[in-house]
Amino acid sequence: MAVETNAGEMLEAAGPYDRAKALSAFKAGDVTFYWITRLSAISVLLILGGIIISLIIGAWPAMKEFGFAFLWTERWAPEADPPVLGALGPVYGTLVTSFIAMLIAIPVGLGVAIFLTELCPQWLRRPIGIAIELLAGIPSIIYGMWGFFVLGPFLAYTFQPFMIGLFADVPGLNVVFAGPPSYLSLFNASLILAIMVLPFITAISVDVFKTVPPVLKEAAYGVGCTTWEVVRSVVIPYTRVGVIGGVMLALGRALGETMAVTFIIGNAFRINGSIFSPGTTISAAIASEFAESDGLHQSSLILLGLLLFVLTFFVLSAARLMLLHLEQKAGK
Structure with missing residues (x-):
């Protein structure tokens, strides 16, 4: 109860402007975290796709020359x-x-x-x-x-x-x-x-x-x-x-x-x-x-x-x- 009372007093002491600023900072941090994790996941797919494309490009002459007989x-x-x-x-x-x-x-x-x-x-x-x-x-x-x-x-x-x-x-x-x-x-x-x-x-x-x-x-x-x-x-x-x-x-x-x-x-x-x-x-x-x-x-x-x-x-x-x-x- 004491913890809840102290938290309430702190929120009441904070002005409207401070509260809005804090919420904005939390939202910005959440959005930043979302995009960092999303880009990390996408980068894995890009790396995998790049490896596949480079292998296909390098192997293309042999594929044309030998076909499925290879x-x-x-x-x-x-x-x-x-x-x-x-x-x-x-x-x-x-x-x-x-x-x-x-x-x-x-x-x-x-x-x-x-x-x-x-x-x-x-x-x-x-x-x-x-x-x-x-x-x-x-x-x-x-x-x-x-x-x-x-x-x-x-x-x-x-x-x-x-x-x-x-x-x-x-x-x-x-x-x-x-x-x-x-x-x-x-x-x-x-x-x-x-x-x-x-x-x-x-x-x-x-x-x-x-x-x-x-x-x-x-x-x-x-x-x-x-x-x-x-x-x-x-x-x-x-x-x-x-x-x-x-x-x-x-x-x-x-x-x-x-x-x-x-x-x-x-x-x-x-x-x-x-x-x-x-x-x-x-x-x-x-x-x-x-x-x-x-x-x-x-x-x-x-x-x-x-x-x-x-x-x-x-x-x-x-x-x-x-x-x-x-x-x-x-x-x-």
Whole structure:
């Protein structure tokens, strides 16, 4: 009451002119804030539009020269006369490495998140959380160097020979896991990508798992559910929108990763059924050849960048539509 009385006395003490001036200042500040935020939002659209237009302009010569055949041509020969350039190899490598990376990272990331929120002792949670944050902060070129000098030899001398021998007599899988072993391969790049995107999946999953109301889990434990049943029937359904969002964020990172992949994928513009064979991705191809390119070769690399942009856009758009569908379904 004392506060209200003091405020009223102050308003009464202020003259009509002062009150009008104060209201005008508040209105001017509100209008200024509105336009600053609006221009900030519009600037994002302008930047995005500028990127798209610049990519289309740079890729136009290659689009006119090769047309839609650029999408399904495997050969990449910029030195030929006339040049033969196709995107099938890089697109294949991008999709395969991202798929394998997510196949490894999703169960491991969700497993770590479940352990941290449901099973981990309190004294151990912080060290593991810090380790995950450090993984996210390591520069990608460090991952690439580690993959080339440490992980590559281990896979080439230990893991790959074991897998090649294990599936040598299994039809179909003997093609996927065919030799010879190599330091540089699609699988090596996929494993590095999995390690790189693992912190994103884990960190986001931990955050959304913590939003589950404790009363729901306590009720499930109260009727005799095991930890696995609580996670499967309570935690995952309650947080599936957030978990899928984290997975799609990690997938976007995997699709566009450049330096780490360039180190260990082999940069071979060809398609091979074996995941132990060298390959390339769109981003690795651009990084390895753009500095020495010109003319139609450079335009083709820009067209590869445009394809990566479109591919990422469709993946993230599909994820957004899926999340919207899940939200609507949950609302019903």
